[in-house]
Amino acid sequence: MDQERERIQADLRGLVKGDVRCDDVFLQLYSSDASIYEIKPLAVIRPRTMTDVVACVEYAAENHLPIHPRGAGTGLAGESLGPGLVLDFSRYMRRVLETFPDSVRIQPGIVHAQLNEFLRPLGRHFGPDPAMSSVTTMGSVIAIDAGGSHWLQYGSARGHVKSLQIVLADGQTMEVGREPIGERMADPQSRRGQLVSALVDLLRREEQTIRDHQPQSVVNRCGYHLTDVLTDEYLDLASLLVGSEGTLALITEATVFTSPLPKHRGVALLLFDRLDSAAKAVMEILPLGASACDLMDRRHLSLARESNAQYDLLIPAETEAALLVEQEGETLTVVRDKLAQVIDRVRRKKRLAFHAVQAQDREEIELYWRLARKVVPTLYRMKGSTRPLPFIEDLAVPPKALPDFLVRMQNVLKQHQVTASLFGHAGHGQLHLRPFLDLSNPADVTRMAQLAADLYREVIEVGGTISGEHADGLSRTPFIRQQYGPLADVFEEVKRIFDPNNIFNPGKIVNDDPELHVRNLRHLTTIALTNGAPANGTEAVETAAPAPQTWQLNWTGDEIAQTARDCNGCGACRSQLSEVRMCPIFRFAPAEESSPRAKANLMRGILTGQLPANMLTNDEFKAVTDLCVNCHMCRLECPATVDIPKLMTEGKGAYVLTNGLRSNDWLMSRVDRLSWLGSLVAPLANWAITNGPSRWFMEKVLGIARGRKLPRFASRNFLRIASRRRLTRPTRRDTAKVLYFVDTYANYHDPQLAEALVAVLEHNAVAVYVHPAQQSSGMPMISLGALGQARILAEHNVSLLAEAVRQGYQIVATEPSAALALTHEYPALLDDDDSRMVAANTSEACTYLWKLHQSGKLQLDLRPVNGVLGYHMPCHLKALQVGSPGENLLRLIPGLIVNRTENGCSGMAGTFGLQRENYRASLRAGRGLINSLRSPRLQAGSTECSACKIQMEQGAGKPTIHPVKLLALAYNLMPEVADLLSAQVEELVVT
Numbered sequence: 001m002d003q004e005r006e007r008i009q010a011d012l013r014g015l016v017k018g019d020v021r022c023d024d025v026f027l028q029l030y031s032s033d034a035s036i037y038e039i040k041p042l043a044v045i046r047p048r049t050m051t052d053v054v055a056c057v058e059y060a061a062e063n064h065l066p067i068h069p070r071g072a073g074t075g076l077a078g079e080s081l082g083p084g085l086v087l088d089f090s091r092y093m094r095r096v097l098e099t100f101p102d103s104v105r106i107q108p109g110i111v112h113a114q115l116n117e118f119l120r121p122l123g124r125h126f127g128p129d130p131a132m133s134s135v136t137t138m139g140s141v142i143a144i145d146a147g148g149s150h151w152l153q154y155g156s157a158r159g160h161v162k163s164l165q166i167v168l169a170d171g172q173t174m175e176v177g178r179e180p181i182g183e184r185m186a187d188p189q190s191r192r193g194q195l196v197s198a199l200v201d202l203l204r205r206e207e208q209t210i211r212d213h214q215p216q217s218v219v220n221r222c223g224y225h226l227t228d229v230l231t232d233e234y235l236d237l238a239s240l241l242v243g244s245e246g247t248l249a250l251i252t253e254a255t256v257f258t259s260p261l262p263k264h265r266g267v268a269l270l271l272f273d274r275l276d277s278a279a280k281a282v283m284e285i286l287p288l289g290a291s292a293c294d295l296m297d298r299r300h301l302s303l304a305r306e307s308n309a310q311y312d313l314l315i316p317a318e319t320e321a322a323l324l325v326e327q328e329g330e331t332l333t334v335v336r337d338k339l340a341q342v343i344d345r346v347r348r349k350k351r352l353a354f355h356a357v358q359a360q361d362r363e364e365i366e367l368y369w370r371l372a373r374k375v376v377p378t379l380y381r382m383k384g385s386t387r388p389l390p391f392i393e394d395l396a397v398p399p400k401a402l403p404d405f406l407v408r409m410q411n412v413l414k415q416h417q418v419t420a421s422l423f424g425h426a427g428h429g430q431l432h433l434r435p436f437l438d439l440s441n442p443a444d445v446t447r448m449a450q451l452a453a454d455l456y457r458e459v460i461e462v463g464g465t466i467s468g469e470h471a472d473g474l475s476r477t478p479f480i481r482q483q484y485g486p487l488a489d490v491f492e493e494v495k496r497i498f499d500p501n502n503i504f505n506p507g508k509i510v511n512d513d514p515e516l517h518v519r520n521l522r523h524l525t526t527i528a529l530t531n532g533a534p535a536n537g538t539e540a541v542e543t544a545a546p547a548p549q550t551w552q553l554n555w556t557g558d559e560i561a562q563t564a565r566d567c568n569g570c571g572a573c574r575s576q577l578s579e580v581r582m583c584p585i586f587r588f589a590p591a592e593e594s595s596p597r598a599k600a601n602l603m604r605g606i607l608t609g610q611l612p613a614n615m616l617t618n619d620e621f622k623a624v625t626d627l628c629v630n631c632h633m634c635r636l637e638c639p640a641t642v643d644i645p646k647l648m649t650e651g652k653g654a655y656v657l658t659n660g661l662r663s664n665d666w667l668m669s670r671v672d673r674l675s676w677l678g679s680l681v682a683p684l685a686n687w688a689i690t691n692g693p694s695r696w697f698m699e700k701v702l703g704i705a706r707g708r709k710l711p712r713f714a715s716r717n718f719l720r721i722a723s724r725r726r727l728t729r730p731t732r733r734d735t736a737k738v739l740y741f742v743d744t745y746a747n748y749h750d751p752q753l754a755e756a757l758v759a760v761l762e763h764n765a766v767a768v769y770v771h772p773a774q775q776s777s778g779m780p781m782i783s784l785g786a787l788g789q790a791r792i793l794a795e796h797n798v799s800l801l802a803e804a805v806r807q808g809y810q811i812v813a814t815e816p817s818a819a820l821a822l823t824h825e826y827p828a829l830l831d832d833d834d835s836r837m838v839a840a841n842t843s844e845a846c847t848y849l850w851k852l853h854q855s856g857k858l859q860l861d862l863r864p865v866n867g868v869l870g871y872h873m874p875c876h877l878k879a880l881q882v883g884s885p886g887e888n889l890l891r892l893i894p895g896l897i898v899n900r901t902e903n904g905c906s907g908m909a910g911t912f913g914l915q916r917e918n919y920r921a922s923l924r925a926g927r928g929l930i931n932s933l934r935s936p937r938l939q940a941g942s943t944e945c946s947a948c949k950i951q952m953e954q955g956a957g958k959p960t961i962h963p964v965k966l967l968a969l970a971y972n973l974m975p976e977v978a979d980l981l982s983a984q985v986e987e988l989v990v991t
């Protein structure tokens, strides 16, 4: 950290209660957002209170430093990026403060969807619905005047803001709304009075210019909003500030109006064989009063068909465009009639659509809305450097100009030989166009600038706006003068009135730099990291070693850099909604560094030389990598499928290679050795884990949380049992053959599980072989970055497993983490054919049994088992992408009622929840699951993962039983499992 940053950090830490970070790691995390830009700030501040915000503003004013307010960092135009102090409101200022019958008082960092979740039980919601509702903050919604698909019904944020608490550029605070003018005007000598009179004078003086230079589109949020804010009685200051992108004042609280939730709604999907037919249909639909009318082009629909078989069935390949139309109503009949009218008019009377369907069922409606909303992000799955870029993605034209404009738009794209994807809220003329370009190619950067200029000319000619609902930011500010002519001078004056020293988000909205939109583009060119051998196929350069001599995982060519670049910064991985599972760590610590995006940004920073290579071995870097527990959920759910866990494993590995493991991590990475030791002295170990003083000692020395219940040790481990039962000899039977990969938990803690699997397999005529030399999977080592040791284990296991596969065995593991290690982690550690062969022939136990059932080979002589279970799907099983085989097997058992709990991660995350420092966080993360298991309806839990079982039993106070054990019970192979169903939890895990 340089001296200036050190000084700023020390100064600000003395002034604010929130976080102040000026280190390289944090600055890298806040250098980018969802836009195409990257600018390193001077400092990141996460204020806790308005007083913190005031202190920052005063400090910035005194030291002539710019301030850039930021929410979730999902802006597409770079509006929250800048070289000054970034104020992140999303970390601490995220509360609902007060609720009124028709409004709600909020802090700016609250997430839009979370606000609506809070309002739902009250029968209300905040109407405007930006596409990234699951992560975008209300501060951002107000700062950019966001709209969304339901603009036709609710308009944009501006219409819903009652008043704002703001901090002005001199640090003064005030509540603003409709400010009286004339006789009731505030004291002209007061700051409020000065502000209001200066603005009133300006607006009156420039009334004609303001009126003459407005676009004709029904939506427009470009520049400052100066129309309709001044009447004879008041100046609507809150309305003027909405959409000002943090350039005039900072918002610290807001009172926003809420609306009643629609009673009923339904959607119609209209399919067209021409894009212009869809555009014409919009004008037919609008008089029928739709609440939403979204347009999707051919590319969007093709992607949807590829990603989901339901869409493939629904949308014929020849479809060129589709409109999704929503209607709301007091009754379902009203909704149905309204939709029928839309279909009748567009399809039968006007013959514009060739096909139409409608839905009123909640699930079906969601399916249709996902078609509109979830497909755009998946555009980023395309490999290579060419990407759909958001830089001209916020066009809006008058709806009646849509057919003409679409032709003009296609001509401009053709002229520049660029393809693009198109999605839009056609009902209000809003078009989100994303051209496919390669930002690392200078020719494409030039093309991008020309394309923007040519397209914006067309937009303005048809009376449209270059920015309908996102922001001007860095992408559109250079074109504001072209959009508004002399009105741009009035904007400059507005800015001077509020912020004479230009400290609030300078350069946005008011800026004459014609090249702003092509400066500060995100760094994508990778450098080599090693001293000597080029690391990524690029020229070797000297770096400030120590850096790893080579990557420790198996990456082909430029793959590691490509993986880091694949993250477009969309921020979807900051979601805390129950509909997704990523990221368990972000869920209970919703800070930027916890997010999967942060990890990609960090690695990209290192790979592109924005951070020194030796950062990999730095403790600040480790602090961020430690916030990944290798659950793999983001790899599955990220719309761009970025393999963050692999990047993090590599990053942790680099740290450990230089610094070694910390003592606690060392112990956790060898949890199998601890279990082995405990099992050797089981009576003593079982006493020790129940004894208060010894638990205190274990916490101090081993770092294992005192409050965490631990599983008992088995005095005879399963490998010994298997040897006695001669399972450790290969079978000579000519039958289906399985090699059981036992792993730590079943071996040392729960041999009953292993015996249940053997019994179930044998009952189904599958021969079982337990290789006596097998070792644990090493997953804890991999998750903690001890890759050298993990590789030794992997080589050992792969050599014996590969031989077994060659002899016709399938590998089966009862522990999902072990199955994931064998199928996913080993091939990344060992670049050889044997590890790939083992991976291809490994299954999790329930998956293997379910496949037997699917091929008609599973015995179905199952006896009834009476019970009601809550089934939890473990993350590592989900990561295997095999569906829900354990749950399916349970449903085969007569009498057993299975309720799937959909509450995300259990919070244990392998050994994470065992550790003292993570214990409480782990319980918090698993709260949803634990609460649902506590339901008196449920007798017990069921899951495949041993770590989840520990958490479920500890939290819910009920037994949790592996599906294979229940299957063994139902086959009457292990009647003793019945006792587990009624066991007191103390008998299962210990206090």
Ligand code: SF4
Residues within 6 Å of the ligand: 566, 567, 568, 569, 570, 571, 572, 573, 574, 596, 597, 600, 634, 637, 638, 639, 640, 641, 642, 644
């Ligand atoms: S990791 Fe995926 S979800 Fe997260 S910001 Fe990057 S692309 Fe978006």
Ligand code: SF4
Residues within 6 Å of the ligand: 582, 583, 584, 585, 586, 595, 596, 599, 627, 628, 629, 630, 631, 632, 633, 634, 635, 644, 645, 648
């Ligand atoms: S692998 Fe899991 S813990 Fe790690 S970043 Fe992804 S979602 Fe978060």
